[in-house]
Amino acid sequence: MNLTRIDLNLLVVFDAIARTGSVKDAAPQLALSQPAVSHALNRLRVLMDDPLFVRARNRLVPTERAQSMIGPVAGILQSVRVLMRSDGLDIVEDNRHFRIGISDFAALTIVPRLTRKLQQVAPNATLELINVGEHTLAQLANGELDCTFWGLQPPESPYLSQFLFHDSFVGFCSADHPLVDLGDQGVSIDDYLLYPHAVAQFRASGSSPIDVFLKNIGRHRTIALRSPSFMSNITAIVGTKMVATLPSLLESIALSQGLLSFPLPFLIPNFSYSLVWHRRTEADPSGIWLRRLLVEMR
CATH class of the missing domain: 1.10.10.10 (Winged helix-like DNA-binding domain superfamily/Winged helix DNA-binding domain)
Incomplete structure (x- = not known):
């Protein structure tokens, strides 16, 4: 051409x-x-x-x-x-449109703080949130996404990543659940497996670390509900005998919905949450500004 x-x-x-x-x-x-x-x-x-x-x-x-x-x-x-631009990048004055890939977890824990922060420091900027999935890496590569939150092992080159934080898993059940009656005795692994479970299943993720652990010890849990989000599981198990295992950062949200938390009866390693972007945007001033803002918020 x-x-x-x-x-x-x-x-x-x-x-x-x-x-x-x-x-x-x-x-x-x-x-x-x-x-x-x-x-x-x-x-x-x-x-x-x-x-x-x-x-x-x-x-x-x-x-x-x-x-x-x-x-x-x-x-x-x-x-x-x-x-x-002759005077350097000024996100505060720009009508910059940012596109970020998010999971349900990020939507509940990071996005509320991000939107408030953007309103404070860059009120003219706009934000578009896109669900992560099987096309997320391709969207980073072709410019449809500026960056994405990432709860798995970060991808290799040409993708770059920045660690944000660790989180752990906690058990949750309805306030009237039989597990609550165990009190100081605590929940055993038999108690944990006695009741049906609600799990969040995301297209981009593999087996849950919970199920991997249970398989390694020859046990398994009964899955009564699979959904694409943590929030739907939180609301779904209220008033039921179901149990959910969720990231601890969701505890305040779960408690506000009438759930109670309990320590898991086994040790699961903490998981890492990162920010991922494509190498071609590494030197983009607005991308650098956004990534720096997200890292400072952690």
């Missing part, structure tokens, strides 16, 4: 439409009329030989080609902003 034919403003229009899903909503963001935005989109369609966006349920939905362009285009535009 002849690069002299590419108008950078067409990428700006593409980015705005991809974010808003609408020519009408993109126009005021670009300080352009709707016909001007439509004209720019048509020029880019001809240039890319692809419709890029098709209408579905009153919104413009990206085609497969456009979907593959969203992350790279956002990265190109951010790089241009940094290059053209």
Whole structure:
């Protein structure tokens, strides 16, 4: 492709439409009329030989080609902003849009503090949270994510990571559960396995460390509920005979929902929680700023 034919403003229009899903909503963001935005989109369609966006349920939905362009285009535009800035990066004044991959655990423990902090130090910044899953690493690679929270062993190059904190596991049950009557006697492993369990199962994770431990000693627990989130398990076991094993940082939330906690009757190693990003964003000033903010919050 002849690069002299590419108008950078067409990428700006593409980015705005991809974010808003609408020519009408993109126009005021670009300080352009709707016909001007439509004209720019048509020029880019001809240039890319692809419709890029098709209408579905009153919104413009990206085609497969456009979907593959969203992350790279956002990265190109951010790089241009940094290059053209004469006075250095100023996140406080920027309308910077951050995209972070999150798990249910991060949503409950980190995100509330992050949103409050961003409002304090960078009120013009916006935040988009995307569930982690099997495509998370690809999203980091193509620019759809700036970084992601990570509860597994951090991936190898070209991905980079920063340790955030350790956490441990704690048992939880309803306030009227028979385990509560054990009192100072404590919960034995037989008591723990006597009742059905609720577990959170995430697509990107393997076997639970709880189940790995139990398998190693020739035991197993009965799983009565599998869900994609810790929060759904917390609310689901209230008033039941089910038991849940959760990260200790969720204890205050669990207690607020009417659950009680108890120490596990066996030792499970603490797990590490990290921040992961792609090497190509290592030197990005806004990425550095965001990662530094998240590390300072730990």
